[in-house]
Amino acid sequence: MIQLKTLVNCIDNSGAAIVECVKVMRMKRHARIGDRIIVVVQKQRNFGPESAGGGGAVSISNKVRRGDIRHAVVVRTVKKYQRADGSVVKFDDNACVLVNKGGDPIGTRFNGVVGSELRDKKWSKILSLAPMHV
Amino acid sequence: MATLRPTHRPLACWKSALRQARIQKHQQRALWGLSTPETSAAPDVPPPPPPVEEARPSSESPASVPPPLPIYIPSAKVAQFHLPGCRTTLPGVVKPAHEMKRMRFVVAPPNPKKTCPDPVKAVEDAQLQLLDPTGARRRLFDKSNIEAAKVGDILLVRFRPGSGQSDQFAGVCINIRRRGVDSAILLRGQLTRVGVEMWVKLFSPNVEGIEVVQRKEKRARRARLYYMRQPKHDAGSVENLVRQYQRRSQALGTGAKGRDGNSHRKKNNKKGRK
Structure with missing residues (x-):
């Protein structure tokens, strides 16, 4: 249930750690797994201790900065969702990955499990980058 | 308020009048079947004061003295409902011309409540057996x-x-x-x-x-x-x-x-x- 102002974990290596949802695209409802949202990067990720030691300077590899407005795809939700076979899956956190406007992921690797509803929503690029899906 | 009443319900008096007429009609109908045997079957009997009490004795026999039986006192009302039965015993009433056809009885299907008392459980058991x-x-x-x-x-x-x-x-x-x-x-x-x-x-x-x-x-x-x-x-x-x-x-x-x-x-x- 991702909606306006929801803080979502970002699990790719684009440089964002925590993003805030500002819009759920093409819907009046909350976003679920596989839905596209627009986010504002709230917190940046520090890669490695050497970059953290640089007096708050963030790594060059960060593709996004704090305050950037980006598109993202929800990959995990705390809200449980039911599959066609009757099984129900829920995760312990809300997570998303950043994508560009064309729908390609900005990050090059993801760390974390993603929901397999992405396959139904045709996000196969995200699925192929993810380490595992449930 | 009593003076205003007729203006409110102008049909009220008609209603009571019609009800009275209806009741009278029913009573007349009840008495109609009884009045016929009175004239035909027991002409020599002195006319008993209430014709309602006369109904059953007249059908039994043309006895000289019709005993006024107290149990038949409400027979006017009974006769109203058992009028066809009374009529068959009476002469002059025509039977239906055609005989009743023999009805064909269809045997009722077995009660599913008895053959399968708990259908939900039966389905579940079948599913479990399958899965x-x-x-x-x-x-x-x-x-x-x-x-x-x-x-x-x-x-x-x-x-x-x-x-x-x-x-x-x-x-x-x-x-x-x-x-x-x-x-x-x-x-x-x-x-x-x-x-x-x-x-x-x-x-x-x-x-x-x-x-x-x-x-x-x-x-x-x-x-x-x-x-x-x-x-x-x-x-x-x-x-x-x-x-x-x-x-x-x-x-x-x-x-x-x-x-x-x-x-x-x-x-x-x-x-x-x-």
Whole structure:
């Protein structure tokens, strides 16, 4: 249930750690797994201790900065969702990955499990980058 | 207000008048069948004062003295309802011209309430027989079975390859929902350090097998272990335990593939003592 102002974990290596949802695209409802949202990067990720030691300077590899407005795809939700076979899956956190406007992921690797509803929503690029899906 | 009443209900007087007329009509009708025999069957009898009491004696016999029977006093009202019966006994009343046709009786179908008292249970049993032919999975979650899987146990669910899911899912069983063929278990595990909970239908055709990886050493004192969602009580990842279990079962050569956890009793006994 991702909606306006929801803080979502970002699990790719684009440089964002925590993003805030500002819009759920093409819907009046909350976003679920596989839905596209627009986010504002709230917190940046520090890669490695050497970059953290640089007096708050963030790594060059960060593709996004704090305050950037980006598109993202929800990959995990705390809200449980039911599959066609009757099984129900829920995760312990809300997570998303950043994508560009064309729908390609900005990050090059993801760390974390993603929901397999992405396959139904045709996000196969995200699925192929993810380490595992449930 | 009494003066205003007729203006409010101008038909009120008509209503009572019509009701009176209706009652009179009924009474006349009741008396009509009785008046005919009075003239035909007992002409010599002195006319009895109430014609209503005359009804039954006239049909019995043309007796000279019609005894006024007190039990027949309400016969006016009775005759009103049993008028056809009275008529048949009376002469001058014509029978229906055609004979009654012989009716064909259709034998009622057997009462489904008797043949199948509980259809829902019958369907469920049939489904269980279909989805769990050996009964191993039913036994694995049977309450009367001592070796049954209980909440708190670490279970491993293997899915069928073509079911569109990942290969298997393991976790602590924190809830067992017993609903016949709809029974399900709630497993809680960790994948890539993210807690994942999954309801799995026990008798789903997508589930190939359910195995007990590790039993809880002490019986859980709750039926629902939702407190395990709190970080303080979280069991964490069960990946290592599952890997150990799989290695051990391979070494034993039991070949856990295609088997349910409780179908191999010896193995489970060994684990229970541990």
